[in-house]
Amino acid sequence: MAFNDFKQLQNVDLKGFLTTAAIGLIVSGYLIIYLLSHTPRLPFDEELEYQTIDGKGGLVKKRLPNVCRGDSNKNKSNNDNNDEDILLSVVVPSYNETKRISHMLADAIAVLQKEMAHRWEIIIVDDGSKDGTSEYCLNLSEKVFQLQEGQLRVVKLSQNRGKGGAVRHGLLHIRGKYGLFADADGASQFNDVSKLIESIKQLEGPQGKPAVAIGSRSHMVNTDAVVKRSFIRNLLMYGLHTLVFVFGIRSIKDTQCGFKLFNRSAIESIFPYLHTEGWIFDVEILMLALRKKIPISEVAISWHEVDGSKMDLARDSINMAKDLVVIRMAYILRIYRDDKEC
Numbered sequence: 001m002a003f004n005d006f007k008q009l010q011n012v013d014l015k016g017f018l019t020t021a022a023i024g025l026i027v028s029g030y031l032i033i034y035l036l037s038h039t040p041r042l043p044f045d046e047e048l049e050y051q052t053i054d055g056k057g058g059l060v061k062k063r064l065p066n067v068c069r070g071d072s073n074k075n076k077s078n079n080d081n082n083d084e085d086i087l088l089s090v091v092v093p094s095y096n097e098t099k100r101i102s103h104m105l106a107d108a109i110a111v112l113q114k115e116m117a118h119r120w121e122i123i124i125v126d127d128g129s130k131d132g133t134s135e136y137c138l139n140l141s142e143k144v145f146q147l148q149e150g151q152l153r154v155v156k157l158s159q160n161r162g163k164g165g166a167v168r169h170g171l172l173h174i175r176g177k178y179g180l181f182a183d184a185d186g187a188s189q190f191n192d193v194s195k196l197i198e199s200i201k202q203l204e205g206p207q208g209k210p211a212v213a214i215g216s217r218s219h220m221v222n223t224d225a226v227v228k229r230s231f232i233r234n235l236l237m238y239g240l241h242t243l244v245f246v247f248g249i250r251s252i253k254d255t256q257c258g259f260k261l262f263n264r265s266a267i268e269s270i271f272p273y274l275h276t277e278g279w280i281f282d283v284e285i286l287m288l289a290l291r292k293k294i295p296i297s298e299v300a301i302s303w304h305e306v307d308g309s310k311m312d313l314a315r316d317s318i319n320m321a322k323d324l325v326v327i328r329m330a331y332i333l334r335i336y337r338d339d340k341e342c
């Protein structure tokens with residue numbers, strides 16, 4: 001064999017090898033993301049019911065309305081006696097919250113009663129708690145807050161889904177014109193909901209276009225509330241912000257605040273398509289809103305650290321970083337679609 005022939009053969013071999021390696025890498029990358037991707041399970045039948053007090057010392061169970069079916073507070077089949085046009089539904093994802101939730105509820109109910117008369121509801125989504133969170137909230141609603149039937153609704157998930165799964169389930173079954181999700185620890189000052197409503201009204205305009213207003217703590221970065229957190233917590237927070245910036249979202253400063261408001265059309269456009277049920281679900285919500293060109297306003301709110309966080313810093317940080325990469329890659333590879341409900 002001539003020297004030139006030998007060289008040509010070597011070139012062909014190298015090209016073949018590189019092509020096979022590239023195809024192998026792409027296929028295995030796709031497979032890994034596919035295997036790590038997530039599809040929320042369908043709700044069990046009992047999770048489509050809520051419990052509320054009947055105002056006579058007992059409890060009643062009723063079917064939840066469904067936002068995507070167009071059920072609303074005006075749909076008589078879902079009405080309780082005291083229903084009016086519900087303006088705001090507050091969804092509280094709750095996992096073993098008997099120690100923290102009463103303060104949050106007291107704050108929220110005081111603001112809602114003062115500012116919205118009867119035009120509100122609270123939906124506690126108990127995410128398979130083991131400490132009797134559901135019963136505790138129903139008891140508070142009767143004995144402490146003396147609410148009426150339907151004002152505080154408890155939906156109990158039979159199996160723990162994670163905060164994202166609970167928020168998704170709650171917001172897809174509200175009656176209100178607007179849906180807010182708010183953490184059970186009361187870290188965000190509930191009063192600030194009026195700022196979010198004002199801001200979303202400007203975005204949605206008279207036609208009620210899809211719009212989102214999110215609470216933001218970015219103005220607090222140099223204040224005691226953040227500076228006094230442990231070094232490791234702040235380090236992980238900055239690490240996560242950098243990853244979110246690299247892999248996801250650049251236009252929003254605080255993606256993780258547990259105080260976000262949506263109008264009904266934004267809920268319909270975002271939540272049926274939300275895959276992530278873990279802690280990083282906020283990022284997927286915002287990605288979906290950005291992909292669908294839904295305007296988002298970031299509103300500075302007051303926030304303070306509350307003890308009893310449910311986060312396991314090491315384990316949850318690793319999972320959040322992994323889920324962030326999965327979300328980004330799954331949309332690029334069209335494993336996640338924003339035009340197909342999951």
Ligand SMILES: Nc1nc2c(ncn2[C@@H]2O[C@H](COP(=O)(O)OP(=O)(O)OP(=O)(O)O)[C@@H](O)[C@H]2O)c(=O)[nH]1
Pocket residue numbers: 092093094095096097125126127160161162163164165166167182183184185187258306308309310311
């Ligand atoms: N549905 C659901 N909610 C959860 C779970 N873990 C925590 N939550 C809720 O998520 C909200 C926020 O939880 P926190 O433990 O305060 O976590 P965080 O506010 O993100 O983090 P911190 O800054 O440490 O407080 C609360 O309403 C919790 O009840 C869970 O496994 N499932």
Ligand SMILES: [Mg+2]
Pocket residue numbers: 183185187306309
């Ligand atoms: Mg918290």
